[in-house]
Amino acid sequence: xxxxxxxxxxxxxxxxxxxxxxxxxxxxxxxxxxxxxxxxxxxxxxxxxxxxxxxxxxxxxxx
Amino acid sequence: xxxxxxxxxxxxxxxxxxxxxxxxxxxxxxxxxxxxxxxxxxxxxxxxxxxxxxxxxxxxxxxxxxxxxxxxxxxxxxxxxxxxxxxxxxxxxxxxxxxxxxxxxxxxxxxxxxxxxxxxxxxxxxxxxxxxxxxxxxxxxxxxxxxxxxxxxxxxxxxxxxxxxxxxxxxxxxxxxxxxxxxxxxxxxxxxxxxxxxxxxxxxxxxxxxxxxxxxxxxxxxxxxxxxxxxxxxxxxxxxxxxxxxxxxxxxxxxxxxxxxxxxxxxxxxxxxxxxxxxxxxxxxxxxxxxxxxxxxxxxxxxxxxxxxxxxxxxxxxxxxxxxxxxx
Numbered sequence: 239x240x241x242x243x244x245x246x247x248x249x250x251x252x253x254x255x256x257x258x259x260x261x262x263x264x265x266x267x268x269x270x271x272x273x274x275x276x277x278x279x280x281x282x283x284x285x286x287x288x289x290x291x292x293x294x295x296x297x298x299x300x301x
Numbered sequence: 302x303x304x305x306x307x308x309x310x311x312x313x314x315x316x317x318x319x320x321x322x323x324x325x326x327x328x329x330x331x332x333x334x335x336x337x338x339x340x341x342x343x344x345x346x347x348x349x350x351x352x353x354x355x356x357x358x359x360x361x362x363x364x365x366x367x368x369x370x371x372x373x374x375x376x377x378x379x380x381x382x383x384x385x386x387x388x389x390x391x392x393x394x395x396x397x398x399x400x401x402x403x404x405x406x407x408x409x410x411x412x413x414x415x416x417x418x419x420x421x422x423x424x425x426x427x428x429x430x431x432x433x434x435x436x437x438x439x440x441x442x443x444x445x446x447x448x449x450x451x452x453x454x455x456x457x458x459x460x461x462x463x464x465x466x467x468x469x470x471x472x473x474x475x476x477x478x479x480x481x482x483x484x485x486x487x488x489x490x491x492x493x494x495x496x497x498x499x500x501x502x503x504x505x506x507x508x509x510x511x512x513x514x515x516x517x518x519x520x521x522x523x524x525x526x527x528x529x530x531x532x533x534x535x536x537x538x539x540x541x542x543x544x545x546x547x548x549x550x551x552x553x554x555x556x557x558x559x560x561x562x563x564x565x566x567x568x569x570x571x572x573x574x575x576x577x578x579x580x581x582x583x584x585x586x587x588x589x590x591x592x593x594x595x596x597x598x599x600x601x602x603x604x605x606x607x608x609x610x611x612x613x614x615x616x617x618x619x620x621x622x623x624x625x626x627x628x629x
Contacts, residue, residue, distance in 0.1 A: 263623035
């Protein structure tokens with residue numbers, strides 16, 4: 239057992255934005271994506287909700 | 302990747318099934334997702350050519366979905382090499398993955414196997430803007446649109462022509478007519494594809510069963526995130542589901558766990574962790590097609606750099622290349 243404190247935030251609807259491409263790759267839209275041509279306005283960025291039970295941050299003092 | 306270990310598992314599954322086993326994983330690791338998409342067709346072709354014609358092909362599939370037209374192409378391609386086609390579902394096999402299963406003569410689902418509805422959300426440049434991020438478009442679920450019209454008719458008593466026009470006008474004021482056109486086209490497309498895939502079975506389904514399956518997978522599950530267990534798939538949706546014996550079940554799960562561990566599917570990809578100094582190149586595998594004859598990986602390649610951002614610890618991540626690469 240360790241005595242590390244953990245934070246648990248019950249996030250149920252964390253949204254991230256991904257770039258929808260024509261191929262298999264589907265990366266986070268926050269990245270710089272210089273492998274794709276065209277400006278950002280023409281790309282399709284879509285939200286994706288990632289349901290999580292908890293967000294565990296080891297080694298923090300808050301409880 | 303621990304290919305040698307997986308070869309051993311793939312060989313054992315192939316021997317117990319008397320089949321050629323092809324594995325296809327689209328990674329759902331946070332920040333570097335992959336999806337079913339047309340660029341995988343050529344990768345499948347390479348593996349199928351290496352395996353040659355055979356009496357049965359088992360596709361080991363883990364995916365959260367993707368392009369709805371690709372399963373149609375993949376099933377046709379696989380059936381060029383075999384009269385009998387099976388999908389093995391170790392865990393998640395949603396949306397376009399479930400559509401692919403419809404083209405299989407049987408679906409082997411382990412205890413953790415999950416299918417999903419085939420009610421896609423569609424997105425194009427005319428979709429509504431996300432109020433929280435104006436650069437993003439909100440996908441529109443095709444069943445939501447038809448459900449709204451059904452709600453108007455059944456619950457709100459919209460029955461006259463004028464009332465129907467008004468209900469549709471309200472919808473068209475909020476969703477661009479071209480986005481609605483896209484919704485309707487996909488509404489028809491998904492049903493047509495599903496029926497055509499079911500018609501590809503070695504043994505034709507009896508009359509009415511195909512419609513029952515398609516209706517259940519499209520509009521009767523009521524939630525896109527509904528997870529369909531193997532019992533529901535078999536008993537209620539009446540899909541050709543087989544339950545593996547204990548030995549096969551453990552082989553299937555061990556193979557999936559090997560992929561999940563190797564691709565770190567449960568851990569978000571954090572490029573900052575890769576940074577040594579001010580600039581580091583990285584590669585991350587987020588998709589795999591593998592058989593006894595070889596392995597292909599979908600690889601994101603990029604550079605992570607530390608700049609003098611106002612926020613401490615912030616980094617810039619530049620994806621320079623992404624694509625399928627033969628690794629074995």
